[in-house]
Amino acid sequence: VLEGLRNAVTKFLKGGSTYKDSVEEFIKDLQRELIKSDVNIKLVKELSENIKKKALEEEPPSGISRKEWFIKIVYDELSNLFGGDTTPDVEPKKIPWIILLVGVQGSGKTTTAGKLASFYVKKGYKVGLVAADTYRPGAYEQLKMLSNLSGAMFYGDQNNNKAEEISINGVEYFKNKNADIIIIDTAGRHGYGNEKSLLDEMRNISNKVKPDEVILVLDSSIGQKAFDLAKQFHETTPIGSIIVTKLDGTAKGGGVLSAIAATGARVKFIGTGEKIDELELFNPSKFVSRLLGLGDLDALLEKIKSVQDNINIEKLQEDLAKGKITMRTLYAQLKSLRKMGPFSKILQMLPTSSLPVQIKNEQLKIGEEKVDKWLHIIESMTYEELDNPDIIDRKRMRRIAIGSGTSIEDVKDLIVYYKNLKAIMKRIKRDRGILKKLGMQN
Ligand code: GDP
Ligand code: MG
Incomplete structure (x- = not known):
């Protein structure tokens, strides 16, 4: 592309x-x-x-x-x-997380169901696949094979031809099996141009199955036509996202991706081949940097960022001085750590460092090797966790560890560090308040 x-x-x-x-x-x-x-x-x-x-x-x-x-x-x-600078959020917001796949026949739903299952199994989730395509002969076998390949559980019923019934039964079945994520593969017999009947059918199944997320699967070769379908889909379902398939085999990928972005709908993944692992998270700016040529651009962006980081540090110091800290603050700090030195050094640069606050330096020292690990860990957190790390319990720690390829101990380490830092920030803020009251500082 x-x-x-x-x-x-x-x-x-x-x-x-x-x-x-x-x-x-x-x-x-x-x-x-x-x-x-x-x-x-x-x-x-x-x-x-x-x-x-x-x-x-x-x-x-x-x-x-x-x-x-x-x-x-x-x-x-x-x-x-292509949709701005956002990393798609693909973590389940509740358990089980029920995903309904819709799209016209041949768009790649069943293949994508298998890819998604594999993606989530690798992240450590228990995944169930429901075969609710009752039209296409062989659809049952196709999905069953993909569930084997991905390590997901499978539910289907060849004696039933009612898609909604199979979906509802499948969801029940997997709830009993304690699945974390349930993916329902549907039929979608309608060709492009029949958007209305496709969306009507989607609404029907949705009303009965009550999915947490509806994903529209679009074949990239439809180009600009994606605009109408994505727009109607976006307006019909507030819980929708889009996966664009077959971005490996066409020069028209730019058309479909920009058309979707223009509707305000979000592309979460792109399919880049027939194989089960050929699914990528779609990050518009990463996609663009690849288009423009990684080698040159990466170095350049890095350079520009390092210039800009120096500016951000003022903002960071401001936040720190206010005692405000979240995982996002910590992430920004870890990113510039090699240039800036550890937090303890930054604290010395703050006006507050003249305060009678005892900070144990060892509490804030981080080994170089930990930095990368911690960055990965923070990248695997949900937005909610980033802004409010206190909600991270043992279960979430496990998920984050799996998602970031680290251990629970590593995640715990980071959280202890964060808590220390937060306590110190609180103290600084309090001490400053006292000084102010005493008229020793303005
Ligand atoms: P469905 O009718 O929507 O369930 O579509 P299928 O999943 O059966 O896929 C239709 C065809 O598209 C199959 O031959 C798949 O192998 C192929 N396909 C699906 N996704 C991709 C992709 O990302 N790249 C390529 N090259 N082929 C794909
Ligand atoms: Mg299918």
Whole structure:
């Protein structure tokens, strides 16, 4: 998808023309590539105008060249085109988490059911697959085979031809088996163009089965047509997300992904092959950095980020001085740890460090090798856990450990560290309050 963009970036960075000419030339290349990959013309126009305007108006921060800054602008705008800078949240919000897969025949529902099962089994969840496609001959066998392959449990009933009944029975069956995640594979006999009957049927099953999440499976080759379907789907179900399949075999992927983003619906995963592990979390900005060519861009973004990190540190110090700390604060700190030194050092830089607060440095020292581990651990937390780490109990610890490929002990370590830090912050805040009252500090 959009490989030509990479060449355009290289040409832009290495080319010898003036800045203005290079920008013009790059934008032309960009437009050509986006249209080739089926991105809507109106979107392409808007995007080029935004990029051009920013490129000629914005001044890069010191230490960054204009050309480098330009690539960053392109990267940001493209990321927005594909849905912005968000990592999809794929953790179950309750147990069991019931997922209903819908989509027209041949879009890749059954294959995706198997891939999802495998994804969640690997994360340590108990997964059940329900075969509720009563139309396609062989659908039962196909899903059964995938459940074996993924290590998920299977439920089906070849003597029943009512999809809703099978779904309801399947959910009951897996609840008794203590499944964490239940995935229901449906039929969807309708071709593209019959969006209404597809959505009607989805609503029917949904009303009876009461899933926690409905996932629309879309074949990437339908390109711009995805817009209508995604839009109606997005408006019909507030608990919906989208998986785009077959992004391995088409040049039109940019079209379908940008079309969906334009509806406000979210793509959670993309399918990149027929095999059970060919499913990727869809992160728009990661996707774009791949399009633009990882090697160059990664180093560049890293450089820009390190310039920006220096700015964020002020904000971080502010938060710390206020005694505000969550896993997000800690994450930001861990990220810049190698440059900045440990928390204890930052604390010394705070105005509050002159306060009579006894901080034991050992409490806050982190070994280098721990940093990466802890970053992975925090990345595996849900938003709720990030903002309110106190809710992390032993069960959640286990899930986080599995999700991040670490041990419960590692997760515990991090949480103890967090708690120490929080206690110290509280003390700083309190001491400062006392000083203020005594008129010793303003
Ligand atoms: P369903 O009718 O919606 O259940 O679709 P299936 O899961 O049976 O898939 C239809 C065809 O698409 C099968 O041949 C799959 O192997 C193929 N398929 C599904 N997902 C992908 C994908 O991400 N990439 C490729 N290349 N093929 C896929
Ligand atoms: Mg199927």
